[in-house]
Amino acid sequence: MKPIYKRTKILATIGPASDSEEMIEKLIEGGINGARLNFSHGSYEEHGAKITKIREISTRLGKQVAILQDLQGPKIRLGDLVDNRFEVAEGDEIVLDYAIEQHDGSANLPVQYNLAEKVKVGEPVFIFDGKVKTEVVEIPSSTAIKLKVLNKGTLASRKGLNLPDTDFGGDVITEKDKRDMEFGATQDIDYVAMSFVQTAEDIEAVRQILLSLGSEAQIIAKIETKKAVSDEELEKIVIAADGVMIARGDMAYEVAPEAVPIVQRKTIALCRKHGKISIVATQTMGSMVDNPQPSRAEVSDVANAVIQGSDVVMLSDESATGKYPYETVRAMRSVIRYTQEHAAVAPIDDIVERGENEALNAISLAAVELAEQIDADAIVVETKSGQTAATVAANRPSLPIVSVTSSTRVAQQLGLNYGTRSFVRPDGEFAGYELAKDLKADGFFGDKENVIVVIVSGRQPGLVGGTDTIRVRAI
CATH class of the missing domain: 2.40.33.10 (PK beta-barrel domain-like)
Known part of the structure; x- marks a missing residue:
């Protein structure tokens, strides 16, 4: 029997209830794949200390953990009354x-x-x-x-x-956001989440700021405004960003509560179409802020995100300030694993049109179909930028994706990609095969005597965009 792997990832907000070394270690061992730092709260000193602890502990445990900097954006508030x-x-x-x-x-x-x-x-x-x-x-x-x-x-x-009907005319990057990005550029940050995005141009503005700061962080667009979810803008935003967070809390007020499930379903489908990360956020297990067990509605909510094919489900207050951060992660992990073992990921054809079958997408799809047909134990992807791993993951295979890259940053970012385990190795012609042999020796594939892997690679190792080869190897 093949080992059971959690394919939908867990992103947990690190806050007062979870920022100790002991709790961070428990959360990583319990199943989180990413850590969200909410820059609406906390000092730079506090955030820097969290980043250091996350990196030290994840390195010790041998697990890649993505760190996401969540910018406050133009959050409009009353003053003091x-x-x-x-x-x-x-x-x-x-x-x-x-x-x-x-x-x-x-x-x-x-x-x-x-x-x-x-x-x-x-x-x-x-x-x-x-x-x-x-x-x-x-x-x-x-x-x-x-x-x-x-x-x-x-x-x-x-x-x-x-203000759901108000057009802020691109005025979505605040001075605080700029200061926070400057700080983030000096830290080991993998993703920057931009709040209250309205258009694809907002994403490009943030990208230019990050490039000017020398940051390698990728951009997550938080979808929560009426303009962003419109037919004119949503797909453009998905294409412009590296991933999308479906921020259901503010969306309920900015758009309408009844629209949230429909927007979620369409956004996940668009992310799958374009090979971008999708994150389902807000109150996924909200009752566990105060209770040790989730409600039946919350279990259904998480299971539905898994069936729709979301890359990530996110915890906010549940892990940041709740009474049961570890129990919440374990409960979410159990729901994900049970769902993926008993229900297939839904197709997207009835929601959005599939993209053009370009060379890389065709190779990725072929690798997934081949692996499924021969009942392979894993798809091994040699990737420089992470793009090939993302396109393989976009096809939502039911078997593990093992990614090997020479970039630590890319390996960490891949921590949030669907079904992906990432490892850092030097570029080389046999990097994927050698990694697969080592993983078999370490028990990654259970106690199987013969392991079959499908390896996706390029004839020029380390070349971005050079993926052109599929090989089947027995170990």
């Missing part, structure tokens, strides 16, 4: 004024962004995770907007605002 709260009733009018430095208890409230430059009369504004719904009725000055309150509720200091 008197007594930290302000009661409103249906029909009330309030003013949000960027020029106010200190709240005086009146209906004129401070806000941390000049909305007067962006909003239009009639646009909705949701405050405090949608608890208070309002509508723009007037723009009385160059720094203030007047809102009509549509339901009774309580506003609180520094709570966020969502």
